[in-house]
Amino acid sequence: MRIVLGVGGGIAAYKVASLLRLFTEAGHDVTVIPTEAATRFVGVATWEALSGHPVSNSVFDAVHTVNHVRLGHEAELIVVAPATADLLARAASGQADDLLTNTLLMAGDCPVLMAPAMHTEMWQHPATQANVETLRSRGVTVLEPASGRLTGADSGPGRLPEPEAIFTAAMALAGASAVRSAPAGADVEPDTGQAEAGPSVVRPLAGLTVTISAGGTREPLDPVRFLGNRSSGKQGVALAAAARDAGARVRLLAAHMEVPAPDGVELLRVETALELRKAALHAAADSDVVIMAAAVADFRPADVSGTKIKKRDDVADPVINLVRNPDILRELVEVRDAASRTQLIVGFAAETGDAGGDVLDYARDKLHRKACDLLVVNQVGRDKVFGEDTNSVVILSRTGSEPQEASGSKSDVAAAVIDRISAELSRVVPPA
Ligand code: C5P
Numbered sequence: 077m078r079i080v081l082g083v084g085g086g087i088a089a090y091k092v093a094s095l096l097r098l099f100t101e102a103g104h105d106v107t108v109i110p111t112e113a114a115t116r117f118v119g120v121a122t123w124e125a126l127s128g129h130p131v132s133n134s135v136f137d138a139v140h141t142v143n144h145v146r147l148g149h150e151a152e153l154i155v156v157a158p159a160t161a162d163l164l165a166r167a168a169s170g171q172a173d174d175l176l177t178n179t180l181l182m183a184g185d186c187p188v189l190m191a192p193a194m195h196t197e198m199w200q201h202p203a204t205q206a207n208v209e210t211l212r213s214r215g216v217t218v219l220e221p222a223s224g225r226l227t228g229a230d231s232g233p234g235r236l237p238e239p240e241a242i243f244t245a246a247m248a249l250a251g252a253s254a255v256r257s258a259p260a261g262a263d264v265e266p267d268t269g270q271a272e273a274g275p276s277v278v279r280p281l282a283g284l285t286v287t288i289s290a291g292g293t294r295e296p297l298d299p300v301r302f303l304g305n306r307s308s309g310k311q312g313v314a315l316a317a318a319a320r321d322a323g324a325r326v327r328l329l330a331a332h333m334e335v336p337a338p339d340g341v342e343l344l345r346v347e348t349a350l351e352l353r354k355a356a357l358h359a360a361a362d363s364d365v366v367i368m369a370a371a372v373a374d375f376r377p378a379d380v381s382g383t384k385i386k387k388r389d390d391v392a393d394p395v396i397n398l399v400r401n402p403d404i405l406r407e408l409v410e411v412r413d414a415a416s417r418t419q420l421i422v423g424f425a426a427e428t429g430d431a432g433g434d435v436l437d438y439a440r441d442k443l444h445r446k447a448c449d450l451l452v453v454n455q456v457g458r459d460k461v462f463g464e465d466t467n468s469v470v471i472l473s474r475t476g477s478e479p480q481e482a483s484g485s486k487s488d489v490a491a492a493v494i495d496r497i498s499a500e501l502s503r504v505v506p507p508a
Contacts, residue, residue, distance in 0.1 A: 077250060079106045080147055082156035082176040083123070084163040085113020087227050088193040088236035092157050093118060095239040096126050099155075102243075107147060109133060109176040111163065133175050144175055148182020153250045156180075158193035158236045159218070161204050167216075168207035187249045189217045191242045196232035212342070217249050217325070222339035233336070241320070241340030244279075248325040251283030279323025280498035286324040287359040288316050289370035289404075291331035293349045297396065298381040307371035309333025311424075311467060314490035315369055316341050322494050327363070329355045331370050349373050349401040356404050357411065360419070365497055367422040368405045368448075376401055409447045420500055422493070423448040426456040436470065436479065443472050449500060450474070452493055471496050 079099055083089050089110070099106045108123040108131050115133065123131040135144055156163065156176070163176075167190070172178045180188065190211065198204055199221055208218050219242065222235040237245075290312020294302040309330065316328045317338040326341040331352060337343045344359075346352045349372045360366050375398035385394055405423045412419045425442050427435045439453040451472045468483035471493065482492035 077104045077152045078150050079104050079246075080151040080154045080179060081106050081108045081127075082154065082163075082179070083108060083110040083114040083118070084156065084158045084160040084193075085111050085116065086158040086160045086193050086236075087117055088158040089114050089117040091236055091239055093122060093126060095155075095157060095242055096123070098239055098243040099246075100127065102247075107131075107151075109147070109179060111174055111176055113160075113162075135175050135178055137175075144178035144182055147175075148179045148184070148186075151179070151183060151186045153246060154180065154183055154186055154188045155191070155242065155246050156189070157191035157242055159190040160192075161194045161198045161201070161207075164190065164192060164204060164207045164211065164218075168210040187217070188215075189219065189242075189246050189249050191219045191237055191245075192221045192234075193236035194221070194234050195226055195228075195230065196234045199234045217245070217342060219245055219340060220337050220343040223336045235339075237339035244320060244323065245325065245340045247279075248282060248284075248320075248323050251323070279321075280501075281319060281365075281494070282323030284324050284364040284501075285327070285362060286319040286365040286367065287327045287329065287356065287363040288312055288319065288367045289329040289331065289352060289356060289372075290316065291333035292371040293331045293352055293373045294347050295349065295373045295376035295401075296347075296380050297377050298383065298385045300384050303373060303375075303377065303396075304332060305371045305373065307332075308335060310335050310465065311486045311489065312367075312369035313338055314486040315367055315493060318487065318490040318494040319365075319367075322498065324365070327359050329359065329370070331372075349376060349404070353402055353404045353407070356408060360408050360411065363419065365420045365422070365501070366408055367424075367493075367497075368408070369424050369452075371426070372404060373401055375399065403446070405446050405448055420450070420497060421448040422450040422452065422497065425451055425453045427453060428456055436472075439470070439472055443474060448474070450493075450496065469493075473500070 081096055083092050096106055106127045107129050108127045110133055112133055120131045166177050167180055172181050211218050219237055221233050222237045223233045224235045225231045226234050291309035292305040292307030294304045296302045313335050316326050320326045320340050328337055328341045328343050330337055330345050344355055346355050378397040378399045409421055423446050425439050427438045429435045435455045443451040452469050454469045467486050467489045469489055471480045482489050
């Protein structure tokens, strides 16, 4: 595959030399386009030696080849790392003041992945976030930066994701767009570079897009109060990491979480059930798998006060009226079925048994009502599941196959769920 590797002017440029190595060792043909500032961190000689191609950052070099047009048209994948705040801003506003930004404008349908790296304040600045949103709305995959130690003494979100994580996300993106752009019925093997990467790496979800919701929604009562739940988001985050490691392009729809999102995934933050519904329906439209691991509030306050509700001695204490939230999982299944789309939908259930039945009785009933393909069931109690690092689940399938148990760390459980999804997908027959 022909890859253009754009390198921004940040200290993390040195890590991109390893990323370039991963691409070339997997057999890809990589042309590096550093920005002028990037060459202050890592010199042109390094990029030329590692890529085996001449390197330039100016549209005025090799003018007779009209470099930016050729590179933009020939690229099958463009990866930009580190994507600095400046580079994101230039790309979002469509500027074309060096070879890399010119090439980005010439890229057409070519998938583009950007891996940001910068100080936390710069990443969280509304200007940067607006640029990221603009790029994402145009179909650019902008990864979340990793959290940890930054260049100075500071730490927080802003680190460049590890080269292996960027490599995996890039291969997933390229594979997904190869599958999507293939004519119906064509037998396309997503180009994952795996043949060259070595037989030890198994990526059963390569080329697929997986949307995962995680955490607990918060339903506002007034500007300072909300109705929430005890979900930590740990299981959803573990699922996102497992799906990413299985080669998928992962979109994480994160309600309130106590843990950071894993790197190498696309993150969208939501607060309420209604926001999650909108994000999930949108993301599901081009997802192969949707996993609803979020704890979605079944009810929300009927009225949200625009000002803080005060306690007053002269009026009665307020009563909170609740209205029902839409069942997102059920709606996802309905939309999929109405469109006759091939998509695997996975629900989660937190159940307790009672005199009317045990956990599995209630879970089977829920699987029937929600009509999703798989239901991952855990038994909850005051000291079980929520916020814990371990979990014990039973996976129920609509096809009626035997319930499958999985337990251990939330990563172990996530790996079992992803394995099961991979196995189910290999059985799915596309609609005629
Ligand atoms: O009905 P219950 O909340 O037990 O169902 C749990 C499953 O349904 C989870 O997968 C959860 O993400 C999803 N859900 C939903 N919309 C709701 C409530 C739950 O998608 N309003």
